[in-house]
Amino acid sequence: MNKPKTSFAPPRGMRDFYPADMRQRNLVFDAWRGAALAYGFEPYDACVVESLDLLQRKSGEEVAEQIYHFEDKSGRRLALRPEMTPTLARMIAARQGALKFPLKWFTLAQCFRYERMTRGRKREHYQWNLDIVGEAALSAELEILAAAVAALKAMGLTDKIYNIHVNNRALLAELLAKSGISENHHAAVFLALDKRGKTGDDEIKALLEKEGLPAQAITETFNLLAVESLEQAAELAGPESPAIAALKELFELAEIYGISANLRFDISVIRGLAYYTGIVFEAFDAKRQFRAIFGGGRYDNLLTAVGGAPTPAVGLGFGDVVIMEIINEYQSATEADKRNGVIVGYMFPEQRCSAMRLADSLRSQRCNVDLMLTALKPKQFFTRAGNSSAAEAVFIGPDDVERGFAYRKDLATRHQREIALSGRT
Amino acid sequence: MNKPKTSFAPPRGMRDFYPADMRQRNLVFDAWRGAALAYGFEPYDACVVESLDLLQRKSGEEVAEQIYHFEDKSGRRLALRPEMTPTLARMIAARQGALKFPLKWFTLAQCFRYERMTRGRKREHYQWNLDIVGEAALSAELEILAAAVAALKAMGLTDKIYNIHVNNRALLAELLAKSGISENHHAAVFLALDKRGKTGDDEIKALLEKEGLPAQAITETFNLLAVESLEQAAELAGPESPAIAALKELFELAEIYGISANLRFDISVIRGLAYYTGIVFEAFDAKRQFRAIFGGGRYDNLLTAVGGAPTPAVGLGFGDVVIMEIINEYQSATEADKRNGVIVGYMFPEQRCSAMRLADSLRSQRCNVDLMLTALKPKQFFTRAGNSSAAEAVFIGPDDVERGFAYRKDLATRHQREIALSGRT
Numbered sequence: 087m088n089k090p091k092t093s094f095a096p097p098r099g100m101r102d103f104y105p106a107d108m109r110q111r112n113l114v115f116d117a118w119r120g121a122a123l124a125y126g127f128e129p130y131d132a133c134v135v136e137s138l139d140l141l142q143r144k145s146g147e148e149v150a151e152q153i154y155h156f157e158d159k160s161g162r163r164l165a166l167r168p169e170m171t172p173t174l175a176r177m178i179a180a181r182q183g184a185l186k187f188p189l190k191w192f193t194l195a196q197c198f199r200y201e202r203m204t205r206g207r208k209r210e211h212y213q214w215n216l217d218i219v220g221e222a223a224l225s226a227e228l229e230i231l232a233a234a235v236a237a238l239k240a241m242g243l244t245d246k247i248y249n250i251h252v253n254n255r256a257l258l259a260e261l262l263a264k265s266g267i268s269e270n271h272h273a274a275v276f277l278a279l280d281k282r283g284k285t286g287d288d289e290i291k292a293l294l295e296k297e298g299l300p301a302q303a304i305t306e307t308f309n310l311l312a313v314e315s316l317e318q319a320a321e322l323a324g325p326e327s328p329a330i331a332a333l334k335e336l337f338e339l340a341e342i343y344g345i346s347a348n349l350r351f352d353i354s355v356i357r358g359l360a361y362y363t364g365i366v367f368e369a370f371d372a373k374r375q376f377r378a379i380f381g382g383g384r385y386d387n388l389l390t391a392v393g394g395a396p397t398p399a400v401g402l403g404f405g406d407v408v409i410m411e412i413i414n415e416y417q418s419a420t421e422a423d424k425r426n427g428v429i430v431g432y433m434f435p436e437q438r439c440s441a442m443r444l445a446d447s448l449r450s451q452r453c454n455v456d457l458m459l460t461a462l463k464p465k466q467f468f469t470r471a472g473n474s475s476a477a478e479a480v481f482i483g484p485d486d487v488e489r490g491f492a493y494r495k496d497l498a499t500r501h502q503r504e505i506a507l508s509g510r511t
Numbered sequence: 512m513n514k515p516k517t518s519f520a521p522p523r524g525m526r527d528f529y530p531a532d533m534r535q536r537n538l539v540f541d542a543w544r545g546a547a548l549a550y551g552f553e554p555y556d557a558c559v560v561e562s563l564d565l566l567q568r569k570s571g572e573e574v575a576e577q578i579y580h581f582e583d584k585s586g587r588r589l590a591l592r593p594e595m596t597p598t599l600a601r602m603i604a605a606r607q608g609a610l611k612f613p614l615k616w617f618t619l620a621q622c623f624r625y626e627r628m629t630r631g632r633k634r635e636h637y638q639w640n641l642d643i644v645g646e647a648a649l650s651a652e653l654e655i656l657a658a659a660v661a662a663l664k665a666m667g668l669t670d671k672i673y674n675i676h677v678n679n680r681a682l683l684a685e686l687l688a689k690s691g692i693s694e695n696h697h698a699a700v701f702l703a704l705d706k707r708g709k710t711g712d713d714e715i716k717a718l719l720e721k722e723g724l725p726a727q728a729i730t731e732t733f734n735l736l737a738v739e740s741l742e743q744a745a746e747l748a749g750p751e752s753p754a755i756a757a758l759k760e761l762f763e764l765a766e767i768y769g770i771s772a773n774l775r776f777d778i779s780v781i782r783g784l785a786y787y788t789g790i791v792f793e794a795f796d797a798k799r800q801f802r803a804i805f806g807g808g809r810y811d812n813l814l815t816a817v818g819g820a821p822t823p824a825v826g827l828g829f830g831d832v833v834i835m836e837i838i839n840e841y842q843s844a845t846e847a848d849k850r851n852g853v854i855v856g857y858m859f860p861e862q863r864c865s866a867m868r869l870a871d872s873l874r875s876q877r878c879n880v881d882l883m884l885t886a887l888k889p890k891q892f893f894t895r896a897g898n899s900s901a902a903e904a905v906f907i908g909p910d911d912v913e914r915g916f917a918y919r920k921d922l923a924t925r926h927q928r929e930i931a932l933s934g935r936t
Contacts, residue, residue, distance in 0.1 A: 456551030
């Protein structure tokens with residue numbers, strides 16, 4: 087790629103997509119859309135501009151600081167959404183009486199965050215959101231996880247490239263309660279523990295002290311994170327634990343969906359946002375070179391938070407930036423390089439009408455046609471054809487119109503066959 | 512539709528798309544995308560946030576006032592783009608040495624304008640942009656017009672519903688010059704005349720007087736707009752007129768493309784933006800009940816305006832708001848109501864695994880499946896199936912798992928056939 091002059095660059099942190107970039111992006115978007123439809127999700131969308139109040143009410147503290155916001159000419163406080171979930175909650179609350187639950191909805195939403203730019207972070211990205219709203223059963227979690235696996239498969243990423251780490255916030259809540267930490271501290275503990283790996287344990291300890299936790303409870307909290315298996319967690323939680331039962335059921339159902347090879351229990355998966363209440367999950371590349379591929383979980387209280395009726399829900403967010411890096415790292419470019427359509431050229435200006443008629447006829451047969459706009463020499467045409475994404479080429483040469491056919495050439499195999507030319511020059 | 516409580520509404524002028532709205536929107540978007548690919552256009556995209564400077568430099572005066580703009584936390588002057596063309600010009604200028612011309616590019620871009628809201632106007636809309644950059648030949652205009660007609664056809668809109676009005680700014684320039692109006696006044700005259708129908712002739716007269724035009728020139732300018740046919744225009748312009756020759760060639764080529772029935776010469780089509788230089792066009796519904804469906808034309812100087820090398824270009828912009836209203840007015844809903852996929856339900860909780868296996872098997876055959884998340888009574892299930900967009904339904908009833916099959920029912924014809932159930936409960 088050329089380094090553009092500064093004045094022609096997009097604003098910092100924002101992306102341009104040239105046609106070659108769009109082929110990569112469409113690989114991801116098509117996989118998302120295809121998997122969502124295969125799993126019975128319906129599309130929805132909303133404007134990227136939201137009311138600032140809604141976003142501030144809904145989002146975690148860190149996110150609220152990073153919101154791009156502005157006033158319109160009537161003084162309305164508006165913002166570019168940093169995530170789709172508050173908008174989803176608003177849309178559902180607006181029609182809660184009319185909608186038929188459970189809903190299974192998906193969107194490909196552009197989201198904005200003003201933050202320092204590091205690998206896998208831009209100031210805007212697209213996020214695939216899957217949500218099932220109005221269903222308490224674990225089948226909801228399974229449909230969402232299986233759809234995400236189907237999308238990764240459609241992108242050409244095999245089982246071995248990634249793992250999905252699963253936990254249950256209810257398990258953590260049970261174990262914290264056993265350590266004598268009362269429920270009103272749980273949200274703060276979750277947020278503090280979620281910072282692990284990003285900030286030092288000392289800082290997390292300081293956050294927990296600030297929350298008023300006694301030293302022993304803090305030690306026990308850190309001990310929890312050392313739990314390595316579901317069996318070990320089950321021992322701590324005891325035989326009656328509903329949180330363990332849910333996790334076990336989840337792993338059993340994952341077998342039926344054929345996705346159990348990728349799932350693993352990981353007590354350190356917590357998720358930063360305050361609204362999760364049950365199963366939570368995050369997917370990473372197996373070598374842990376990149377940020378999370380996707381994340382999500384059960385959030386049974388979000389609609390109440392915007393003023394709607396209590397409604398159980400599960401959601402997933404899957405961004406385009408990290409997955410694009412992983413595709414570039416792990417996968418050959420073949421998937422994105424699919425050739426398609428016919429490029430049509432002609433040698434002399436008086437053949438233009440014949441070329442136009444041929445293009446029209448191919449297009450009416452549902453074929454994509456890149457028709458040359460002026461006459462070209464054969465060498466010019468075939469250079470252009472080679473650089474194009476067309477699968478086949480037709481070049482109308484000197485006598486082709488008179489004899490009534492030209493050659494349709496497969497650009498990969500070089501095989502060619504006749505194609506009729508109707509009408510005359 | 513329910514009237515939502517104020518707090519759950521989107522910001523004023525912005526749209527929410529519920530699944531039913533998305534079915535309508537996808538009808539339009541799929542038609543746009545399909546036609547662009549059929550006519551050999553490659554996709555591109557850029558972030559909706561642009562540098563304010565770029566937009567102010569490029570846009571007409573009226574547009575510049577309507578831009579949503581704001582500063583980011585580093586004091587960068589940013590804006591939500593009101594149109595895509597300045598961004599296109601920037602992207603091409605950034606790589607002018609590396610790109611292979613002519614380019615045929617398309618995008619579906621969201622654009623924002625802060626304005627009073629009237630019918631067919633929101634504060635945001637999506638716009639299909641087709642551009643051919645680097646080609647002076649009229650084949651460029653034809654490919655763009657034919658692609659637009661193909662998109663309308665794919666939306667189910669026949670020839671009779673709309674007309675494409677075509678003019679040539681070069682013709683107006685020739686005729687103004689004949690009236691003694693020098694070239695430096697032409698841009699202002701075009702902008703004034705474009706306001707016709709929106710503002711009164713008196714106001715336009717005042718604008719032309721302000722531009723310093725003598726009374727007689729103003730009268731002659733208004734007389735031009737009374738020209739009713741290409742023949743009449745040709746008489747005024749004289750036999751050597753290149754502008755008339757271009758229009759005649761355009762109408763001839765339109766015959767080959769099969770789009771001449773919809774094209775008509777209309778000297779009053781001028782287009783508001785300053786950058787058009789040649790053929791200009793606007794499509795309207797035949798009854799002229801709505802605003803323009805699409806518009807565009809040749810703009811050979813735009814790249815020079817952003818600092819790029821001189822490059823001939825033709826472009827089209829086609830918004831989603833007006834066309835959605837026209838579809839609702841003229842077209843039955845059948846196109847948008849296409850049913851697809853299978854809805855799968857089951858009667859007893861212990862049949863869940865069988866239902867999951869069936870769903871998995873159908874999905875692996877590329878079938879879209881809406882799997883019920885809990886057991887349902889037959890009546891509940893078939894009510895839900897009837898309200899869904901599924902084409903078929905499978906309900907696993909009392910003995911179906913034991914005997915190894917259930918029925919797959921076509922929801923339109925009521926015809927049903929057996930479908931095997933693999934595995935057991």
